[in-house]
Amino acid sequence: MVIFGVLRSGLYSLTxxxxxxxxxxxxxxxxxHGEFLMLGAFLGYWLFFSYGLDPLAAIPIGxxxxxxxxxxxxxxGIQRVLRAPELNQxxxxxxxxxxxxxxxxxxxxxxxRVATVSYKASAVSLGALTVGVPQLVVFALxxxxxxxxxxxxxxxxxxxxxxxxxxxxxxxxxxxxxxxRIYLLAFGLSTALAGTAGMMITLQLSVSPFIGLLYTLKAxxxxxxxxxxxxxxxIYASLVLGLSEAFVEFYVPQGGGWAEGxxxxxxxxxxxxxxxGLFR
Amino acid sequence: xxxxxxxxxxxxxxxxxxxxxxxxFQGTQPYYLQLAINVLISATLxxxxxxxxxxGQLSLAHAAFYGLGAYTSVLLTTRAGVPVLLGMAAGAxxxxxxxxxxxxxxxxxxxxxxxxxxxxxxxxxxxxxxxxPFTGRATGLIAPALLGGQRAAQYLVILVILVVLVIVxxxxxxxRWHFAFTAIRTNEEVAAVIGVDVVRFKVLAFAIxxxxxxxxxxxxxxxxxxxxxxxxxxxxxxVGALVAPIFGGLYTTAGPLIGAVVLRAGEExxxxxxxxxxxxxxxxxxxxVILYMPRGLAGLWSAASARLFRRxxxxxxxxx
Numbered sequence: 241m242v243i244f245g246v247l248r249s250g251l252y253s254l255t256x257x258x259x260x261x262x263x264x265x266x267x268x269x270x271x272x273h274g275e276f277l278m279l280g281a282f283l284g285y286w287l288f289f290s291y292g293l294d295p296l297a298a299i300p301i302g303x304x305x306x307x308x309x310x311x312x313x314x315x316x317g318i319q320r321v322l323r324a325p326e327l328n329q330x331x332x333x334x335x336x337x338x339x340x341x342x343x344x345x346x347x348x349x350x351x352x353r354v355a356t357v358s359y360k361a362s363a364v365s366l367g368a369l370t371v372g373v374p375q376l377v378v379f380a381l382x383x384x385x386x387x388x389x390x391x392x393x394x395x396x397x398x399x400x401x402x403x404x405x406x407x408x409x410x411x412x413x414x415x416x417x418x419x420x421r422i423y424l425l426a427f428g429l430s431t432a433l434a435g436t437a438g439m440m441i442t443l444q445l446s447v448s449p450f451i452g453l454l455y456t457l458k459a460x461x462x463x464x465x466x467x468x469x470x471x472x473x474x475i476y477a478s479l480v481l482g483l484s485e486a487f488v489e490f491y492v493p494q495g496g497g498w499a500e501g502x503x504x505x506x507x508x509x510x511x512x513x514x515x516x517g518l519f520r
Numbered sequence: 521x522x523x524x525x526x527x528x529x530x531x532x533x534x535x536x537x538x539x540x541x542x543x544x545f546q547g548t549q550p551y552y553l554q555l556a557i558n559v560l561i562s563a564t565l566x567x568x569x570x571x572x573x574x575x576g577q578l579s580l581a582h583a584a585f586y587g588l589g590a591y592t593s594v595l596l597t598t599r600a601g602v603p604v605l606l607g608m609a610a611g612a613x614x615x616x617x618x619x620x621x622x623x624x625x626x627x628x629x630x631x632x633x634x635x636x637x638x639x640x641x642x643x644x645x646x647x648x649x650x651x652x653p654f655t656g657r658a659t660g661l662i663a664p665a666l667l668g669g670q671r672a673a674q675y676l677v678i679l680v681i682l683v684v685l686v687i688v689x690x691x692x693x694x695x696r697w698h699f700a701f702t703a704i705r706t707n708e709e710v711a712a713v714i715g716v717d718v719v720r721f722k723v724l725a726f727a728i729x730x731x732x733x734x735x736x737x738x739x740x741x742x743x744x745x746x747x748x749x750x751x752x753x754x755x756x757x758x759v760g761a762l763v764a765p766i767f768g769g770l771y772t773t774a775g776p777l778i779g780a781v782v783l784r785a786g787e788e789x790x791x792x793x794x795x796x797x798x799x800x801x802x803x804x805x806x807x808x809v810i811l812y813m814p815r816g817l818a819g820l821w822s823a824a825s826a827r828l829f830r831r832x833x834x835x836x837x838x839x840x
Binding site for chain 2: 269317320321324326327328330331332334335336337338339340341342343344345346349350453457460461464468497498500501504505507508511512515
C-alpha cells in the first residue's frame with residue numbers, strides 16, 4: 241500500500257510543482273493547469289497513434305509544444321491581468337480552463353482513448369511486491385524532473401532570477417532582471433511540466449478532455465497542503481496525498497469511491513486549520 | 521408622467537410580455553416553454569449567486585446548495601411521502617443550513633482560498649452522495665413530478681420564485697444592507713471598525729443565497745424527474761451561476777438576469793451547432809469579460825448611455 245501511495249505521488253509532484261511555479265513566481269493561481277496536462281496527454285496519444293512514438297520518448301516534443309501554448313496563453317491573457325485583483329486572475333484562468341476543455345471536446349470528442357504501449361502490462365517484483373513497469377518508470381522520471389527543477393531554481397542564473405522575481409518584482413527589475421521575460425518563461429515552464437505529466441498519463445490511464453479538472457484540483461490540494469507558493473514543500477505534500485489516497489482505498493470499505501474525495505477533504509481541513517500550509 | 525417612469529413602464533410591459541409569451545405558445549411550441557424554464561432556472565441561480573458575491577464572497581459552492589436542495593426534496597417526497605412543494609421548501613431549508621455552516625467555516629478565508637474551499641465543499645458533497653447507501657449513488661434517483669407534470673403551471677412556479685428573488689435583491693440594494701454588503705466587500709476590517717456586523721451579514725448572505733439555490737435545485741429535480749450526483753453537484757452549475765452575473769454586471773439585480781438570458785440563448789444556439797462542447801461559450805465569455813469589459817454588460821450600457829445622454833452613470837457607478 242505504501243508503495244502504491246509513493247508511486248502515485250511522483251506524478252502528483254510533477255503536476256503540482258508546475259502549478260506551484262505559476263503561483264510562486266508569476267503569482268497566478270492557474271485553474272487551467274490541468275487543461276495543459278490534458279493537452280499534453282492528447283499530444284502523447286496522437287504522437288503514439290499516428291507515428292508510433294513512445295509517449296516517454298516524445299516527452300521533449302510534447303513539453304516544447306505545451307510550453308509554446310502556455311507562453312501564448314500568457315501573452316494573450318495572463319499578462320494583462322498581472323496587476324488586476326486576484327479574483328479577476330482566477331476567473332480568467334477559470335475561463336481559459338472551460339474554454340480549453342470544451343475545445344478538446346469539440347475537436348476530439350468526449351470518449352476516453354487508450355494508448356497501448358508494449359510494456360504496459362509488464363511488471364517487476366520488488367521483494368514481495370509486484371509493481372507495474374509503467375508506474376515505476378513514470379515515478380522515477382517524474383521525481384527526476386521535479387528534482388531537476390529544484391536544481392534549476394537553486395543553482396542556475398535563470399533559476400535565481402525566477403526566485404528573485406518571486407520575492408520582489410520591483411527589486412528584481414532594479415537589478416536588471418527582465419521581469420516580464422521571466423514571467424513568460426516561468427508560466428511556459430509551468431504548463432510544460434503539466435504537459436509532461438499529461439504525456440506520462442497516456443502511458444498508464446486513458447486520455448479524455450475531462451481529466452484536466454481532476455488534476456487541477458489535486459494539484460491545488462497539494463499546493464495548499466504545501467502552502468500556496470511554496471515550491472519546496474510540494475514533494476512532501478504529494479506524498480501526503482498519494483499515501484492518504486492509497487490508505488483510504490485499502491482500508492475503507494468501497495474505498496475506491498471515497499478516495500476520490502480525499503483531496504477535497506484535505507483541502508478543507510488544511511485551509512480551515514492551517515491556511516499557511518503544513519510544510520513551512 | 522416623466523420620461524423615466526414612462527421608460528420603466530415600457531420596460532416592465534416588455535418584460536411581462538416576454539414572460540407570458542411562452543405560455544401563449546405552449547400548445548403549438550412546447551419547446552419554447554421548456555427553454556423558458558431553463559432560462560429562469562439559470563437566472564435564479566445567477567441572481568442568488570450575486571447576492572452572496574455582494575459581500576465579496578465569490579463562491580464555487582452554488583452546485584452544493586443546488587444539489588442539496590434537489591436531494592433533500594427528492595428523498596423526502598419518495599421515501600417519506602412528503603408533498604412536492606413541501607419537499608422543495610425543505611430543500612431550501614437544508615441548503616440554507618449547510619450554507620450557514622459553510623459560511624462560519626470559511627469566515628476567515630479570502631479570495632482564492634475562499635474559492636478553493638467552497639469548491640472543495642461542493643465536490644466533497646458530490647463524493648459523499650456518490651457513496652451513501654440511500655441516495656441511489658452514481659445511478660441517481662427518479663423524482664416525482666411537480667404539479668402533476670403540467671409544464672405551464674411549473675413555469676409559473678419558477679417565475680414566482682424568480683420574482684420573489686428579484687424583490688429580495690432589489691430590497692437589499694435599496695436598504696441599509698446594501699451599504700453593509702458593499703463595505704464588507706470593499707474592506708472587511710474597515711467595515712468591522714465602523715460597526716458593521718461582518719459575521720452576521722456574511723452568514724446571512726450565504727443563507728439567503730443558498731435558500732434560493734436549494735429551492736431551484738429541488739424545482740429542477742421535480743421538473744426533469746431525474747437527478748444524479750454528477751449532474752446536480754456538477755461544477756457546471758457553479759460556473760453557470762458565476763459567469764452570468766460577471767457577464768451581465770455584478771452586484772446589480774438586472775445584470776445577472778440579462779447575463780443568464782444571453783448566456784442560455786448562446787448555449788442553446790451552440791448546442792444545436794457544435795453539440796458536445798457547447799459550454800465553451802462560458803469559458804470564452806468569461807475570459808473576454810475579464811480582459812475587455814470588467815464591469816460586464818451593465819457597465820457597457822451605463823458607459824454608452826452616459827456618452828449618449830451626457831449624464832454620469834450614477835447608479836451603476838455606485839454598484840461598480
